[in-house]
Amino acid sequence: MHVRLGKARSMALFDDAYPANPHPALAELRQAGPAHRVTSPAGIPFWLVTRWDEARRVLTDPSLSKQQPMDGLPPHLRSALTTQMLLRDPPDHTRLRRLVSAGFTPRRIEALRPGIERITDRLLDGFAADAEVDVIDRLAVPLPFEVICELLGIPAAERGPFRAWSDTIIVGGADLVEALSQSVAYFRDLLDRKRAQPADDLLSALAGIVDDGDRLSDDELVGMALLLVVAGHETTANLIGNAVHLLSRNPEQRSRLRDDPGLAPAVVEEVLRMASPSATSTYRVTTRPITLGDTTIPAGEQVLVSLLAVNRDPRRFADPDTFDPGRGDGGHLAFGHGIHFCLGAPLARLEARIAVSRLFARYPDAAVAVAPSELRWRTGVLMHGLRSLPVRLHAAA
Ligand code: HEM
Numbered sequence: 001m002h003v004r005l006g007k008a009r010s011m012a013l014f015d016d017a018y019p020a021n022p023h024p025a026l027a028e029l030r031q032a033g034p035a036h037r038v039t040s041p042a043g044i045p046f047w048l049v050t051r052w053d054e055a056r057r058v059l060t061d062p063s064l065s066k067q068q069p070m071d072g073l074p075p076h077l078r079s080a081l082t083t084q085m086l087l088r089d090p091p092d093h094t095r096l097r098r099l100v101s102a103g104f105t106p107r108r109i110e111a112l113r114p115g116i117e118r119i120t121d122r123l124l125d126g127f128a129a130d131a132e133v134d135v136i137d138r139l140a141v142p143l144p145f146e147v148i149c150e151l152l153g154i155p156a157a158e159r160g161p162f163r164a165w166s167d168t169i170i171v172g173g174a175d176l177v178e179a180l181s182q183s184v185a186y187f188r189d190l191l192d193r194k195r196a197q198p199a200d201d202l203l204s205a206l207a208g209i210v211d212d213g214d215r216l217s218d219d220e221l222v223g224m225a226l227l228l229v230v231a232g233h234e235t236t237a238n239l240i241g242n243a244v245h246l247l248s249r250n251p252e253q254r255s256r257l258r259d260d261p262g263l264a265p266a267v268v269e270e271v272l273r274m275a276s277p278s279a280t281s282t283y284r285v286t287t288r289p290i291t292l293g294d295t296t297i298p299a300g301e302q303v304l305v306s307l308l309a310v311n312r313d314p315r316r317f318a319d320p321d322t323f324d325p326g327r328g329d330g331g332h333l334a335f336g337h338g339i340h341f342c343l344g345a346p347l348a349r350l351e352a353r354i355a356v357s358r359l360f361a362r363y364p365d366a367a368v369a370v371a372p373s374e375l376r377w378r379t380g381v382l383m384h385g386l387r388s389l390p391v392r393l394h395a396a397a
Pocket of ligand 1: 276
């Protein structure tokens with residue numbers, strides 16, 4: 001009986017209605033226990049962790065491994081992808097992360113501010129002739145993409161095809177291997193060009209790194225470049241979209257932000273908690289049994305942390321379903337936790353703060369133009385974000 005009920009509960013994760021409102025299903029799982037064995041409709045089993053305390057344990061326990069064989073990929077892709085730090089354990093992870101961290105220090109990120117403001121203003125200038133815009137298509141997607149291309153040094157004329165490949169990589173599906181092959185080939189060629197003619201960008205810096213005699217191999221460089229584009233693109237777009245959505249549905253918070261743009265950091269943190277753009281962590285595999293509360297996950301099982309669920313755990317957050325930028329207690333796990341904590345968090349935060357404060361400064365009455373039931377959400381359990389967000393820019397006359 002218990003097993004059957006558990007199964008029925010977890011199947012709600014794969015309902016068509018789930019992406020638009022995942023919280024009732026997640027709340028039920030969280031209430032029932034800290035971790036649940038789930039089987040996807042494709043028959044793939046994994047464990048989903050739904051409580052905050054247990055999530056922190058899973059994300060810091062070194063007995064859970066990130067390394068996956070990726071047997072299904074052709075060798076020329078496997079070599080570039082399995083070297084990505086997100087898919088490595090120490091000591092490889094430690095070395096790779098150390099080599100790239102210099103590009104993401106708070107000072108380096110803060111130096112990007114004028115460029116991010118310029119791109120944001122240019123995108124917002126493009127709204128001028130419209131009464132209604134799709135904020136996903138016109139701001140939330142292009143802003144992070146342009147910023148990461150600038151940071152890495154992808155020439156403007158080459159961004160079009162690259163955007164198409166990276167969209168395919170994120171969505172997956174039949175063209176995935178082809179898009180990965182194209183991206184890997186593109187980055188190999190671009191890195192050769194950066195070596196021949198270094199510029200003031202992150203790829204040139206990474207290509208030239210010689211650190212205590214250590215340096216990134218070609219496969220590692222390509223894997224790193226791909227990870228930076230893919231990890232930061234859709235997640236940040238979801239964050240900006242979810243922020244505009246939540247602010248529009250909470251007009252009092254929207255007015256406060258408009259009157260005091262200094263509130264943007266608190267607003268963005270509360271959006272990360274309430275509507276975590278990366279709905280789950282990435283997969284980890286248990287190398288020995290791990291006990292979470294009354295549940296033991298055996299060795300050799302895949303585990304995902306539901307960031308959406310743990311960030312609304314009432315054991316950690318008072319009144320977790322209320323949007324309250326003033327709660328000020330931090331502690332959300334939207335960027336993960338432990339050694340794989342999101343490298344791009346300072347950049348994502350800066351982009352989202354600039355995007356929402358500038359949008360509402362220019363269009364104080366901007367509001368979602370359709371009823372909640374008409375919004376289109378991204379499907380699947382891994383991401384939480386809108387596919388489109390029609391926004392009316394001016395108050396109704
Ligand atoms: C790791 C979320 C933006 C680069 C992660 C992890 C999460 C996450 C949850 C940890 C995954 C795990 O432990 O399983 C997000 C969210 C973002 C965002 C919600 C936007 C709102 C970015 C951006 C970049 C980036 C803009 C790069 C420019 C990375 C990298 C890792 C990572 C490189 C792997 C770090 C490691 O393995 O040590 N991110 N991310 N992310 N993120 Fe982000």
